[in-house]
Amino acid sequence: EDQVTQSPEALRLQEGESSSLNCSYTVSGLRGLFWYRQDPGKGPEFLFTLYSAGEEKEKERLKATLTKKESFLHITAPKPEDSATYLCAVRSYNTDKLIFGTGTRLQVFP
Amino acid sequence: EAGVTQSPTHLIKTRGQQATLRCSPISGHTSVYWYQQALGLGLQFLLWYDEGEERNRGNFPPRFSGRQFPNYSSELNVNALELEDSALYLCASSLAGQGETQYFGPGTRLLVL
Numbered sequence: 001e002d003q004v005t006q007s008p009e010a011l012r013l014q015e016g017e018s019s020s021l022n023c024s025y026t027v028s029g030l031r032g033l034f035w036y037r038q039d040p041g042k043g044p045e046f047l048f049t050l051y052s053a054g055e056e057k058e059k060e061r062l063k064a065t066l067t068k069k070e071s072f073l074h075i076t077a078p079k080p081e082d083s084a085t086y087l088c089a090v091r092s093y094n095t096d097k098l099i100f101g102t103g104t105r106l107q108v109f110p
Numbered sequence: 111e112a113g114v115t116q117s118p119t120h121l122i123k124t125r126g127q128q129a130t131l132r133c134s135p136i137s138g139h140t141s142v143y144w145y146q147q148a149l150g151l152g153l154q155f156l157l158w159y160d161e162g163e164e165r166n167r168g169n170f171p172p173r174f175s176g177r178q179f180p181n182y183s184s185e186l187n188v189n190a191l192e193l194e195d196s197a198l199y200l201c202a203s204s205l206a207g208q209g210e211t212q213y214f215g216p217g218t219r220l221l222v223l
Contacts, residue, residue: 034211043114043200043214044153087153096166097143097155098212 002027002092006101013078013108021073021104023088033071034098035064036087044087047073078108112137114215116201122221123191131186131218135203141165142184143204143212144176148197156199159184160206191222 003026013019025033032051036044048057050066057064061082063074073086085105089098115134123129135142144156155168159178167174173189182203188195198219202212 032211036214041198041217041219043116043202043216046211046213049211089153096158097168098145098153099155100153102152 002090002095002099004088004090004099004101006086006088006104008104009102010105011107013075013106015079015108015110016077018074018076018078020075021086021106023071023073023101024069025071025088025090027090027092027099029093031091031093033066034089034091035071035073036089038085038087038103040085047086075106078106080108080110082106083108114201114203114213116199116215116218118218119216120219120221122223124223125191125193127191129188129191129195129220131188131199131201131220133184133186133201133203133215135182135184135201136213138205139203139213140182140206141204141210141212142178142182143202144184144186145200145202146170146197147200147217148194153200157186188220193222196220196222 005024007022035047038044048064053068065072085103087103089100117132141160145153147153158166176186178184198217200217202214204210204212
């Protein structure tokens with residue numbers, strides 16, 4: 001069964017303190033791995049799509065990487081406005097739906 | 111370019127009533143997806159529509175249903191509402207084809223009293 005596990009559940013960082021969020025997945029044939037950012041009470045905002053192991057994508061202070069078993073979202077020198085819940089999701093060849101992890105709630109303090 | 115839009119933003123119903131939620135996809139997107147996000151839980155896949163047809167559904171009872179119109183907008187209907195149906199309902203759209211990125215709307219907050 002396709003499964004996504006994100007860790008840690010919550011992360012508190014000081015402004016400028018770099019860190020990484022982890023997304024471990026089990027899927028029968030990866031069709032895509034997706035990272036989203038979600039602010040409270042709002043819909044998820046698309047960040048990255050990764051399709052194959054070794055692929056990397058960057059956007060401002062965020063960098064997503066992918067291996068055969070997990071993905072990392074690296075946050076470099078975060079700012080308070082990066083505070084949000086970061087969601088990871090996978091799509092497999094067997095199903096046409098996104099399987100989401102429960103997210104990592106990131107808080108960045110000035 | 112306009113993103114995915116959903117209406118209403120909030121909806122309050124009582125147990126046993128029916129709720130109808132609406133979604134307009136990004137222009138050019140033919141696939142529409144519905145997800146439920148209950149408080150403290152992750153997003154759960156509900157339904158996928160493409161070209162007017164239901165392509166897949168998640169592990170939800172039949173009282174959750176929907177349709178897609180010729181202009182690709184979509185409607186989610188929830189019959190015989192239960193307290194546990196209270197959640198944020200999110201609609202997403204994508205271009206045709208599996209693996210395409212899904213873009214989400216702001217959601218409809220449904221409260222069942």
